Amino acid sequence: MQLFSTFECTGFLEMAVSTLEKKGIQKENIFAVPLDNRTEDRKIFDSLHRSDGTSLIDIGMGIATAFAVIGASIGFELAWGPIYWGLISAFVGFVLGFIIRLFMELVVKKNKRVLKGKHSEVILIIDCEESQAALIEDILWKHFALGVAKVK
Incomplete structure (x- = not known):
C-alpha cells in the first residue's frame, strides 16, 4: 500500500x-x-482561456460613477452642459481608477508576493x-x- x-x-x-x-x-x-516553483511572472491581463479572478476595472467603475455624478452636477453651469461633462468626467474617473488598480497589481501586490515567499x-x-x-x-x-x- x-x-x-x-x-x-x-x-x-x-x-x-x-x-x-x-x-x-x-x-x-x-x-x-x-x-x-513557478519561474515566469504572472500575467496581469486575462485572456479568453485563462483568468486569475482579479478585476482591473472594479475601482475604475466606482470612481467613474462618482465623477459622472459630480461632472453632471457641475455641467449645468458649464458651456457644454451636464451630459457632455458627465461623460467626460466618467471617462476621466474610469481611467484614474484603472491606473490605481494597475499600480496596485504591479507594485503593491508584487512586493507582497516577494515578501510572503511562496515556497x-x-x-x-x-x-x-x-x-x-x-x-x-x-x-x-x-x-x-x-x-x-x-x-x-
Whole structure:
C-alpha cells in the first residue's frame, strides 16, 4: 500500500519523516519529491482561456460613477452642459481608477508576493503494509499535512 501526502517545506515535514522512521518505516520506503516553483511572472491581463479572478476595472467603475455624478452636477453651469461633462468626467474617473488598480497589481501586490515567499510543496510517498496505514495517516495529519491519499 502507498500513502501520498503533500507538505509545505517546513520543519513539520522533517518531524513527520523522523517520526515515521521511529515507528519502524525504513528510509527506503519514504520518498520525498519537491515541486518546482513557478519561474515566469504572472500575467496581469486575462485572456479568453485563462483568468486569475482579479478585476482591473472594479475601482475604475466606482470612481467613474462618482465623477459622472459630480461632472453632471457641475455641467449645468458649464458651456457644454451636464451630459457632455458627465461623460467626460466618467471617462476621466474610469481611467484614474484603472491606473490605481494597475499600480496596485504591479507594485503593491508584487512586493507582497516577494515578501510572503511562496515556497513549493513537497509530495511525500510512503510504502507500507495495510496494517500500518492508519498509524502513518495519523502521523501525517498530526504533522500538518495538506492532504493525504491511500492507494492499495
